[in-house]
Amino acid sequence: MKIVVLSGGRSTERNVSLSSGARITNALRSKGHKVAYVDSFLGVDANSDAEVDALFTTDPEDESKLIISDEVLTTEKINALRTDGTRGLFGKNVMRVCQAADIVYMGLHGEDGENGKVQAMLDLNEVKYTGSGTLASGLAMDKKFSKEIFFQNNILTAKYFATKNSEIKSSDLEFDFPMVVKPANGGSSVGTSIVRDESELKSSVQEALKFDGEALIEEFIEGREFSIGLIDQRVFPAVEIVVDTGWYDFEHKFIENNVTHFITPPENLDPAIHKQMQDLALKTFEALGMVNYGRVDVLLNDKGAYVIEANSLPGMTPLSLLPREAAADGVDYADLCEMIINSKLAWYENNK
Ligand SMILES: Nc1ncnc2c1ncn2[C@@H]1O[C@H](COP(=O)(O)OP(=O)(O)O)[C@@H](O)[C@H]1O
Ligand SMILES: [Mg+2]
Incomplete structure (x- = not known):
């Protein structure tokens, strides 16, 4: 298959996206797919069909691309990276490369990739992509609108x-x-x-x-923190996030440390409550109109399981939760990436 892994972008999560994009690229290449790793903001030099085609390769990206810079990016810093005078989210030739692929793996994080606008752009250009569509992406991204949907669906939330x-x-x-x-x-x-x-x-x-x-x-909901990922109807075991000091902030999420522990499948948890949280994740996913895959964050205490938010493009770094949960269910990283693609292609087949 010919796949574009679209990463980077211009959101504050650009660096996280670049790193997980390289990892996804290498995983899909290890499966024999021809993958083009594209920084959506900086674009690529490819001015002929042959040059576009040459971007799709099975050779792995350099390991150094997997390292995440811990710098918090601002819009000004990101804009300064593009020096060719062009404007807009997509750098040069990005749509052209996407149109040459069988499917685009959405490796973007944060507003640009998650808020549904890129999905709309790809839809209008007849490009298939992984993850949810425009409306569900926008709803999941906006925590206020998400909460209103939760209230309407009797999904407990703060x-x-x-x-x-x-x-x-x-x-x-x-x-x-x-x-x-x-x-x-x-x-x-x-x-x-x-x-x-x-x-x-x-x-x-x-x-x-x-x-x-x-x-x-x-x-503030005092309680145990869990996250539950799913692909279609397959809900993975929850992962519990235990932070020894502080809380689950940016540093705990992306910088290797020994004070954040991820326990999956969860321990010391009543299996019935685990099942309820898995059902809650699926209910949340469906309430927001999400498709293909996603991840739902939950806080649990004796009053119940509170949904904090749903993620329409869950992180895929080595510290990220979805890959850990999938691994706990016997699905390795490369299989996970491939499952996401196959599930979305099946969805396109059924929703022509
Ligand atoms: N209402 C809340 N009560 C307690 N902790 C919370 C609450 N909302 C968020 N948190 C903590 O903050 C973290 C980030 O919040 P979240 O809403 O998931 O946003 P993000 O999109 O940044 O992941 C959560 O993982 C959790 O540890
Ligand atoms: Mg979260």
Whole structure:
């Protein structure tokens, strides 16, 4: 098969995407697929059909491409990378290369890849791609709209207040400290903080608003944290995330450390509750209209299982949760990438 792995982009998660894109590329090449690894923002030099075709290869990418830079990127820093004077998300020849593929593996993370706009662009250009479509991607990406869907579907989730400015006092809210403040559209815990008293509230909202025009203030749910990935109807075993110090922030997510533990299949968990969380993940996935694959984050305490958010393009770095859960279910990394592609191709077959 001819596959484009589309990664990079211009979101704050660009570096994470570049790294997991290289890993996905190598995994698919190890399976014998001809894969073009494309940085969607910088584009590629390919000015003839022959040059486009030459990008599809089975030779592995350099291992150094797998390393994630820990620099937090800003829009200015990202824009400065492209020096050819062109504008827009897609760099030169990106759509042309995508149109030469049987399917595009969506290796983008963060707003550009997850909010549905790239999916719309690919749909209009008759390019097949992995993951959910435009509407579900946008809903899953926006934590405010996701929550409204959760409420309508009786999916338990933390109470929240959405704000576009930081002039906010805890007395305006119907819940008390501690609270979690996050960008409505964001990911990888970037711009997210746990707020313990009034003095931190305003600055936390200001921080979250650096990453999106809207911030969510949520009640803090004390509980065990799990994440549940699925491909179609196949729900993998949950993974429990245990952080010895602090919480599951950007550093814990992407930088190798020995204070974050991932336990899958979960231990010391009633199998009936595990099954309920798996069913909840599938219900959440379907409520948002997601297809192909995804991952649902859950906090569990004695009041129930709270859905924090759904991820329409879950991370695929070695620390990421979906690859670990799949491995716990006997599916290795390369098989996982291939399953995602085959599942979406089957979906296209059934939804012509
Ligand atoms: N309401 C909440 N109560 C407690 N912890 C939370 C809450 N919301 C988020 N968190 C913590 O913050 C992390 C990131 O939040 P999440 O909503 O999943 O955003 P992201 O898209 O950045 O992953 C979660 O993995 C969890 O550890
Ligand atoms: Mg999350």
